Amino acid sequence: MADILPPGARIGILGGGQLGLMLSLAAARLGYRTAIFCPDPESPAFRACDRFWQASYQDRSALAEFADAVDLISFEFENVPAPSLDFLSARQPIQPGIKALATSQDRMLEKDFLSLLDIPVAPYHDVATAAALADAAQALGYPVIAKTRRLGYDGKGQVRLYGPDCIEAGWTALGSDLVIVEKLIPFDREISIILARARDGSMRHYPPIENRHASGILRSSHLPAQIDENCFEQAISYAHAIATALDYVGILTVEMFVIDDRHEVIVNEIAPRVHNSGHWTIDGAVTSQFEQHIRAICGLPLGASDALGRVRMENLIGDDISHWQKILSDPYAHLHHYGKAAAKPGRKMGHVTWVEPED
């Protein structure tokens, strides 16, 4: 992977949702072709790519064709099965690398990795039975949050436990015997750091983003984040340390909790990809997270990551999308409509960004 991948080359992307779509649009600006691989026949990214495969992530023959048609593979979705990734990586380079994927696919490996880097995380234990969960929760002190180690996103695969009487129902709800339990730390705000790391190890981070969630789903992102200088510096240094330790290439997102009065930041989780909390960068930063990712994986230098002003990004979830016309009646609203057919509850259907230049 020492060579620069020139425009005209074809980049394979695993996953065809809105992240894949926005990666594809950014790649097209730079003259790259994209090939999308996704099992969902309604994938938004299929509509703006050079080629696509609609097939299961286990379909070896489709994976082989896809790998043959591209010059490099990346992903918008980190839970591609490990054997499929191994199969692909024998055929084409995958960036970010398998190490970052493996680490972030398993919440336990992720916490161990962060702890080794002396990055603060909530105290945690891995448990394999309901009885072990009860013991660990007691030791950590209630309330705790139990999560499946693998395949969790948007608040799925996790349950909060407030006392011993929650254990049985919680264990059943998780439906897995690979579980991690963490102490629920009271925090004041959630932030994310989005960072791009190039092949030569150079890095550019976006300003810290303040995120608001509801029911485990990101509702809105705000910039600048209301955090003090100390928290700002911790957040940036943790993100840099993580990217460097993973020898990461591409966009890395680190979600963190801020405890205001302790001037402290703890890391919640890592996403080895472009991230919903960075959608504002399309309209509100010099270079979007999507273009940064394409630049990094192709071996190009990174663009500037300055914000263009104060920013607010709101997700359009489920029926929110029905207001798209009202949103467009504000001439300063940047609407992104993902063109998905069915507005199921909890489904991300679009987003809107407002950028207010600072004086």
Added chain:
Amino acid sequence: MADILPPGARIGILGGGQLGLMLSLAAARLGYRTAIFCPDPESPAFRACDRFWQASYQDRSALAEFADAVDLISFEFENVPAPSLDFLSARQPIQPGIKALATSQDRMLEKDFLSLLDIPVAPYHDVATAAALADAAQALGYPVIAKTRRLGYDGKGQVRLYGPDCIEAGWTALGSDLVIVEKLIPFDREISIILARARDGSMRHYPPIENRHASGILRSSHLPAQIDENCFEQAISYAHAIATALDYVGILTVEMFVIDDRHEVIVNEIAPRVHNSGHWTIDGAVTSQFEQHIRAICGLPLGASDALGRVRMENLIGDDISHWQKILSDPYAHLHHYGKAAAKPGRKMGHVTWVEPED
């Protein structure tokens, strides 16, 4: 065409060059699918669309299929043959309408149209023979510029005549008997006004853009244009008058000459489409010309057209594109690479935009 075309619908675009590509990318942001129709198998827009037809503009069966697959037709290329447009318009709405196309496809109709609106243009005559050209040139006073009435762009189909001894060679070079000859007016600068007009007649214009050409091809665009208040007002009012008279829907570009010491603007030509001199709007305006065009033709309200600062856009023509890596080493350079295979001399291969926020 009273109804709003909702996201999910498919927009047909005639022409698959970089303008078609950038229209397609803007449509995808808003949740629309695009279908591209273009004879060139190497069309950049084929790489980022939902469907495409690679066929001649005369291929009725391909045109019929294309029309059946889309909900609305627009174009990046105004010289689609009139019979093909008639064929398509019987099947699907075409926006901007046939009237704007017919007017701008013929330089003579265009000048007559402008004159009727009392918009100043260079004195002109239409001529059908070399002898008539000689007489008209004499009457206008040398130097003059003779142009084919149809199918001219990027300085093609035109020739400057400095005296009677140029007539024979000039006539031969034009290779047409539908010719317009205009007095060559000395001017200080070239500007363009890019304006969006919505279906309800509302309009938003971008700030005047100052353009520099070489060999008839746009080299760079600059913002703000160095023109006085009087010229500014004339330029905007002419563009508004043209769009209104054409009952125009979409992006309209009006190219003008500015005569500084007379504080006067004269209109050179109209392009009924998104325009090279508006490429800066992708990175340097609240809403890009491409998104404005999609909004207008789909019946949506227009976005704000404020510039984000001082802007410079440079075209990458022919071999200029070989410097793409050097350009990317400036983190504030917004590179757009069209991914075209062969860098022929005079061919537009990409562009770069720099935006410098104003204090």
